[in-house]
Amino acid sequence: MARFSQIRPIWFVLIIVIALAAWLASGMLGGESKPAEDDAAQANEPQPVSVSTRVSEATTVWREAELNGRTAPDRAVTLRARTAGRVRAVEAERGKRVSKGEVLVRIALDERSASRNEARAVVEQRRLQYNAVRKMSEKGYQTATDMAQAKSDLEAARAQLAQIQQDIDNTVIRAPFAGVLETRPVEVGDYVGVGDEIARVIQQDPFVVNGDLAEKDVALIEPGQPGSARLVDGRTVQGRVRYVATEADTDTRTYPVELEVDNPDGRLVSGASAKLILPLEQVSAHKVAADLLTLNEAGDMGVKTVNADDVVEFHPADIVKSGNDELWLGGLPERVRLITTGQGFVRAGDTVRVVDDATASARGAGPANTPAAAKQAPAQPAADSDSRP
Structure with a gap:
């Protein structure tokens, strides 16, 4: 009897533990756990x-076409010698602004002055001979052939004088338009032949910005419309389109376009990069x-x-x-x-x-x-x- 009383509490404890475990297991497997599972699933869903x-x-x-462009002068001319001789004087330095007709270089006259004097004398002689033959012809003492020969000699003498005078005029090299004397590779004492470079003059006002239009935009650009160019120094200059090509470049399939801008102070330089901006449509x-x-x-x-x-x-x-x-x-x-x-x-x-x-x-x-x-x-x-x- 005493032994049974010692074992009995242990069985009670085991029975209670087994019952509690069964109850917990039934709760986890039953329908009462669904709300907890839903909350966990909702927490794992990605939020917006x-x-x-x-x-x-x-x-x-305005829809605009932005083109990679480059600045260029309106006109640039290389002056070459039209007669041979020694450079006698230079009248303008490189980088100087020159006006139209201003003397840049002079070539020595040498024997040209004597040749001109001789040609003038020949012209006067032929003129006197022609007048004498004309008077004699009026009196019937000269034939029409003599009259024609005298007139031909006079015209030939005048032509020779004009040729010599032109050669003398070619010894003075003048600026063809107002601009800047960009280069002058000759100095006093240099000998130049016909065709040798004497100077290069660039017209700076107006200036031109060149670009290339795409095929889809060329129909929307026409000469006379406004445009602008953004320069490398950040300045933006306004101008007008003066030329749009009607034939595409065979290599790039683009159409050259030119924007003319004012450059009164001469600050624009040739060959600089620029962004050409042309309005196309609203x-x-x-x-x-x-x-x-x-x-x-x-x-x-x-x-x-x-x-x-x-x-x-x-x-x-x-x-x-x-x-x-x-x-x-x-x-x-x-x-x-x-x-x-x-x-x-x-x-x-x-x-x-x-x-x-x-x-x-x-x-x-x-x-x-x-x-x-x-x-x-x-x-x-x-x-x-x-x-x-």
């Missing part, structure tokens, strides 16, 4: 990414910051917007006009919600939670700081996350 947006309204702007476009451009999965550049259902849409970038840090994009709806923050964490078709710019700034939080964004970031292609220029 928060993005900041800005409402943009389209405006009418279109509807949105003004956006350049850093809003991103890439989609196909590698196309564009912007991302959110539609009325808070679903992301991608629009390829149709750049109508560009500024320093701004772009005007065409091909978008008249009114859109541009994603300004978080475009690198979403793709077209994703549903997002929209936060306007003012709210996002006040909260100081962006998609990159949220756990949901951190979960989805690895799924975005590398090109998309590094797409900002």
Whole structure:
């Protein structure tokens, strides 16, 4: 009896433990655990990414063609010697502004003066002979043949004098137009032959900016329309189109175009790079910051917007006009919600939670700081996350 009383409490403890374990097991396998499972599943579901947006309204702007251009003078002439001789004097230095007709170089006359005097004497002799034959012919003492011969001798003498005078005039080299004496490779004492370079004169006002138009734009440009050019020093000069080619370059399939700009102070230099900007047509476009451009999965550049259902849409970038840090994009709806923050964490078709710019700034939080964004970031292609220029 005493032995039974010692064992009995142990059995009671075992029975209680087994009953408690059975009850716990039945609760875990039963229907009462479903709410806990639903809460866990809901916690593991990816939440929509928060993005900041800005409402943009389209405006009418000019679509522009931006061409890589190069500055050039309106006229540039290389002056060459038309007679041989020794350089007697130089009247202008390199880089000097010269006026039309100004003397640049003089070549020594040498024996030309004596030849001219001799030719003048021959002309006077032939003139006297011709007058004498004409008077005798009027009296019937000279034939018509004698009259024709005398007149021919006089004209030949005059032609010889004119040739010598022209050769003398060629010893003075003058500027053909107002401009700058760019080069002058001769000095006093140099001997020049016919065809040797004497000087090069460049007309600086007006100046020209050359470019090449694409096939799709050439029909929208015509001579006389305004345009502008952005120079390497940041200045922008205005001008008018003076020439548009009607035949394409066989190698590039582009059409040369020239913009004429004023250069009264002569600050424009020849051969400098420039951006030629020509208005083409008026279109509807949105003004956006350049850093809003991103890439989609196909590698196309564009912007991302959110539609009325808070679903992301991608629009390829149709750049109508560009500024320093701004772009005007065409091909978008008249009114859109541009994603300004978080475009690198979403793709077209994703549903997002929209936060306007003012709210996002006040909260100081962006998609990159949220756990949901951190979960989805690895799924975005590398090109998309590094797409900002």
